[in-house]
Amino acid sequence: MSDKKQEPIVNQSEDSQEAKHGSQVLLQVSLPPALSVKQLADILRVDAVKIIKQLMRDGIMANINQVIDFDIAAVVAADFGYEVKRQPAPPQAHPSLVTKGGKLSPRPPVITIMGHVDHGKTSLLDAIRQSNIIASEAGAITQHIGAYQVEMDERKITFLDTPGHEAFTAMRARGARATDIAVLVVAADDGVMPQTVEAMNHARAAEVPIVVAINKLDKPNTNPDRVKQQLADLGLIVEEWGGDTVCVSISAKKRQGIDELLENLLLVADILELKTELDCPAEGVVIESKLDKTKGPLATLLVQKGTLKPGDNLIIGNTWGKVKAMFNELAEQIKKAEPATPVEVLGINSVPQAGDSFMVVGDEHAARTLLEKHKGMQQEFATSTKTLSLSNLSTQISAGQVKELNIVLKTDVQGSIEPIKDSLEQLGNEKIKVRVIHLGSGSITESDVLLALASKGIIIGFNTRPEPGAHRLAEVEGISIRYYDVIYELVNDVDKALKGMLEPTYTEVIEGQAELRATFDTGKKGKIAGVYVKEGKVSRDALARILRQGEVIYESRVSSLRRFKEDVKEVSTGLECGVKIENFVDFQVGDVIQFYRQERVT
Ligand code: GDP
Numbered sequence: 001m002s003d004k005k006q007e008p009i010v011n012q013s014e015d016s017q018e019a020k021h022g023s024q025v026l027l028q029v030s031l032p033p034a035l036s037v038k039q040l041a042d043i044l045r046v047d048a049v050k051i052i053k054q055l056m057r058d059g060i061m062a063n064i065n066q067v068i069d070f071d072i073a074a075v076v077a078a079d080f081g082y083e084v085k086r087q088p089a090p091p092q093a094h095p096s097l098v099t100k101g102g103k104l105s106p107r108p109p110v111i112t113i114m115g116h117v118d119h120g121k122t123s124l125l126d127a128i129r130q131s132n133i134i135a136s137e138a139g140a141i142t143q144h145i146g147a148y149q150v151e152m153d154e155r156k157i158t159f160l161d162t163p164g165h166e167a168f169t170a171m172r173a174r175g176a177r178a179t180d181i182a183v184l185v186v187a188a189d190d191g192v193m194p195q196t197v198e199a200m201n202h203a204r205a206a207e208v209p210i211v212v213a214i215n216k217l218d219k220p221n222t223n224p225d226r227v228k229q230q231l232a233d234l235g236l237i238v239e240e241w242g243g244d245t246v247c248v249s250i251s252a253k254k255r256q257g258i259d260e261l262l263e264n265l266l267l268v269a270d271i272l273e274l275k276t277e278l279d280c281p282a283e284g285v286v287i288e289s290k291l292d293k294t295k296g297p298l299a300t301l302l303v304q305k306g307t308l309k310p311g312d313n314l315i316i317g318n319t320w321g322k323v324k325a326m327f328n329e330l331a332e333q334i335k336k337a338e339p340a341t342p343v344e345v346l347g348i349n350s351v352p353q354a355g356d357s358f359m360v361v362g363d364e365h366a367a368r369t370l371l372e373k374h375k376g377m378q379q380e381f382a383t384s385t386k387t388l389s390l391s392n393l394s395t396q397i398s399a400g401q402v403k404e405l406n407i408v409l410k411t412d413v414q415g416s417i418e419p420i421k422d423s424l425e426q427l428g429n430e431k432i433k434v435r436v437i438h439l440g441s442g443s444i445t446e447s448d449v450l451l452a453l454a455s456k457g458i459i460i461g462f463n464t465r466p467e468p469g470a471h472r473l474a475e476v477e478g479i480s481i482r483y484y485d486v487i488y489e490l491v492n493d494v495d496k497a498l499k500g501m502l503e504p505t506y507t508e509v510i511e512g513q514a515e516l517r518a519t520f521d522t523g524k525k526g527k528i529a530g531v532y533v534k535e536g537k538v539s540r541d542a543l544a545r546i547l548r549q550g551e552v553i554y555e556s557r558v559s560s561l562r563r564f565k566e567d568v569k570e571v572s573t574g575l576e577c578g579v580k581i582e583n584f585v586d587f588q589v590g591d592v593i594q595f596y597r598q599e600r601v602t
Contacts, residue, residue, distance in 0.1 A: 029077055030085040033070045034361075034370050036281060037062050040073050044080050054079050065281060066362045069370065105278045107339035108149065108156035109269035110178055110302065112208075113163045114199035115185035116192075120215040121163035123252035124185055128159060131258055145300040146288040147342035148329040152262040157269075158302070158340045160287060165195075165202035166447050167354075172206055172454035173477075174355030176285040178302055179206070181268050183261070185213045188222035188249075192230035194440060198447060200236060201438035205406070205455045209268055211246045212238065213261055218251040276339045281360035282308035286316065286352045287342060297321075297351040300344050301337075301358055308337040308345075308360065313367045317356030320367040321348035389458060389480030390497035405432055405498065406457030408448045409439040412464050416487070417441065420462060423491045427498055434494070444481060449473045458482065462490060509599050512536025512573070516591040520578065527585040528560075528578040531593060537572045542595040544581050548588065556582045558595070 029043060037055070041048035041064075048064050054076050055062050062068060068076075074084040113121045128150055146161045160167075160178065171178055182203040186196055203210050212231065214224045228238050228247065237243025246264045250257030284304040292298050299316065301308070308314075312323045324347030328334050337343040352358070361367045407424060411417050421436045428434040437455055438448065444459055444466035450473070452459050459466075459474070459481040466474065466481060474481050484490035518530035531538075540561045546554045560580035561568055571577040579593065 282306035316358035317352035
């Protein structure tokens with residue numbers, strides 16, 4: 001405790017802010033759910049040795065790389081005169097380690113290849129791999145895992161080998177950001193096609209820079225300028241036309257232009273100034289995983305920070321493990337994996353999911369403890385944050401949780417797109433911007449749902465419906481899809497939602513049906529209907545509708561529900577019970593009572 005008052009707090013970092021606390025000025029600091037001693041020292045701007053000493057005074061023995069959890073870190077920070085707040089956890093990510101102040105080193109860029117089907121994504125990945133892979137032996141180029149590194153001008157570039165924007169957005173929807181640059185492949189003979197636009201919008205929604213590769217230039221009568229014009233029409237203007245999009249002409253088949261593409265990717269990477277820490281416990285993301293019959297659970301990890309080594313304990317998604325062995329894309333065992341290195345890891349307890357994050361922790365005990373905490377946090381997060389819908393929009397705007405309404409717009413015909421888009425984008429105000437992140441004609445696809453999920457957006461269908469898979473995915477993920485067939489209503493609803501005036505809509509869910517078999521007088525207290533539940537169930541808080549010879553004669557709610565004189569919450573099919581209906585006594589044997597509830601439609 002003696003360090004407390006001696007520690008001069010000179011500067012405010014981004015992590016800390018001054019706060020008046022009585023007459024004393026305290027510094028506020030927000031800490032993640034877990035962090036290493038070194039990271040805590042960096043945030044508090046205190047020598048790590050002092051932190052270690054303070055931890056010892058508090059009865060905790062820890063070394064500089066040991067990961068401690070929020071509660072312990074908060075006590076130490078308070079000892080140094082800080083007022084501590086808890087940083088909210090991201091949805092799928094593990095507690096992100098705050099590493100400001102650590103030494104940053106450049107790291108290779110990570111690339112995803114996207115584009116329309118058959119435009120040559122796979123061929124390009126093959127061409128790059130064949131010509132530039134860092135093979136230890138000539139010919140050893142059998143790809144082993146779903147990512148690889150190549151070398152160009154003695155610099156490395158990492159390619160994720162799951163081409164296509166669906167995989168990219170699925171990862172992003174799980175909270176992972178693995179890609180630095182997207183290569184948009186457009187076949188010169190085919191030009192811009194629907195999935196080209198989709199891929200471009202997915203990359204833009206993720207704010208990932210795009211490099212265009214115009215492919216198949218070995219084919220006769222191809223015209224790259226036509227492709228450039230089509231891209232310009234979509235707002236993607238290539239450098240030679242005065243824009244800022246790098247564009248390279250290639251032939252994946254003849255392996256032409258590959259080096260030029262790689263050189264350009266490095267140039268874009270330079271602009272991005274990709275840097276990270278090397279000397280810290282590793283963190284990153286799962287790019288693929290499987291259960292191997294003999295080796296057990298296997299995961300391909302992309303290290304994003306720090307250096308991963310055999311023997312490291314890690315938490316990974318909802319599981320944990322100890323790295324027994326690591327392999328590169330050529331199935332060679334390796335002893336360390338630095339940032340942007342894809343590596344297959346053996347020694348995990350169960351199979352994680354692609355897009356899960358991982359982080360190295362001090363020991364097995366820390367792994368288990370943090371995992372439990374993390375699971376708790378995920379649940380907390382799931383209940384505290386909902387996906388966006390028009391009905392909860394104004395609440396989220398007022399709470400400052402949304403600044404942009406991201407819309408995926410699908411229409412029946414191309415012609416309706418532009419007018420709807422323009423009307424929607426004009427609706428924004430100073431508090432919230434309306435952004436149509438993707439538009440297209442045709443039915444609503446799974447890829448649309450993933451994009452809405454990853455961008456915390458909603459989907460609007462104009463005269464179109466979702467594909468069955470998309471409908472299921474939207475239900476599971478809680479993505480709001482709204483359907484319209486009148487432009488005015490569509491625009492009006494979004495406008496009202498922005499202003500918080502949208503009336504919630506309800507749908508009726510029938511829960512059960514019962515037949516009235518007898519009535520019982522309870523004096524002043526009214527009449528009880530003795531019923532037999534024929535279908536579904538009756539619940540104490542249900543709404544009720546009385547039908548006589550098929551006609552609705554009264555609608556109200558259940559005011560009492562009893563079985564054998566006991567108040568009950570629910571009575572199911574095949575049982576008898578006594579029901580009172582609010583403000584209704586005129587029962588007749590043979591009446592049918594329908595029980596239902598109103599559910600809010602989002
Ligand atoms: P993907 O669906 O985007 O992965 O496309 P593929 O890489 O599978 O390629 C689709 C087809 O286009 C295949 O028949 C390839 O051989 C062909 N293809 C790919 N790149 C080129 C190219 O540069 N020139 C020519 N002529 N054909 C190509």
